[in-house]
Amino acid sequence: KAKLSEVLIEWKGLGYNRRAKFLHEMAHAVVHTHKGNFPKTEEELRKLSGVGEYTARAVLTFAYGKDIGVVDTNIRRIFSRVMFGKEAGQVDISTKEFFAVIDQSVPRGKGDPWNQALMDFGALVCTAKAPKCDVCPLQTVCIANLSEQKHGFRNYADSLATKNKKINIKKSGAKKIPFKQADRYFRGKVIDILRDGHQHMEKLYQQVERDHKLRDKKRWGNIIESLMIDGLIAIRGSTVSLA
Ligand code: SF4
Known part of the structure; x- marks a missing residue:
């Protein structure tokens, strides 16, 4: 029932104002189009304002326990390294194929804990800049790690550190807008x-x-x-x- 202006006033201090608008439109759609029931399919979820593939999949697995992969930055990075030996963004397959690989990995009946564990793993072990390959339980199967060892590095983390050092030297002159x-x-x-x-x-x-x-x-x-x-x-x- 609230007007968007009322929602925006209450949203103060909560970050991106567009999210308040999306939430307002979403609430409207749930009440008027879905008769008060939150949608339960990816197709219907993605019709809601502000809901893209990531959010739809996150709702399906975390709220409804579906065995479906969630592809956030951390999880994309893990799969790119472990399965393809590359950084996310360098993997040369379509998004659809990438999602299929991720979906196939979900253990039956364990979509929710599996995705949560992967998010933690990406945040704590297979991190963007300094992965902890030394203590990683996947170090003997991770394609990125194995291939860099073949190239003479102790592990993938060492190879990445060398590459990042070169990139940082180049970037140090770039201007960042405050x-x-x-x-x-x-x-x-x-x-x-x-x-x-x-x-x-x-x-x-x-x-x-x-x-x-x-x-x-x-x-x-x-x-x-x-x-x-x-x-x-x-x-x-x-x-x-x-x-
Ligand atoms: S071995 Fe290193 S790069 Fe591979 S998954 Fe583990 S932490 Fe990530």
């Missing part, structure tokens, strides 16, 4: 101001310019446009408000 200068930061500030009530467009810009140092009208226009496209704000005449 968060307080990113569009995402200014978008959040606009929503924050509008939580206290609607604003005249020019006054809104002046406030963001004064308090948050956004001094680029063209960029301001793009930020406002992106918030409108995302359905988070509404503009009537020269007045801006939460949608």
Whole structure:
């Protein structure tokens, strides 16, 4: 029953405002399209706002106990290394084929603990930058580890450390945009101001310019446009408000 603007006000401090919008639309769809029952198939779940393949699969396994693979960053990395001997993103098969491999690995009746264990394994052992191959229970079957040992490295972790060192030297000259200068930061500030009530467009810009140092009208226009496209704000005449 709540309006999106009411949801956005309550969402303060909870991160990405688009998620509040997705949640609002999702609640609406569950009540009106699914008669109050949360969908239980991947196809139906993916029709809900903000739900992609990862979320749909996570709901199916963690909420409904389905034997289906969840593909988050950690799990993708583990399978890429163990099964294909590569980093995620370098594996040369389609997403569909990759998912099929992951689905086949799920032990029957254990989808939930299996996926949780893999997430922990990726966060604690087979980590992105410094995998603990020395203590890894998969070190004798992991293709990445075995192939780097053939190339003279003690293990995959040592080979990765050598590669990362070279990449870091190249990257050290690259410029990183501080968060307080990113569009995402200014978008959040606009929503924050509008939580206290609607604003005249020019006054809104002046406030963001004064308090948050956004001094680029063209960029301001793009930020406002992106918030409108995302359905988070509404503009009537020269007045801006939460949608
Ligand atoms: S041996 Fe190393 S790269 Fe392979 S799964 Fe274990 S931690 Fe990951």
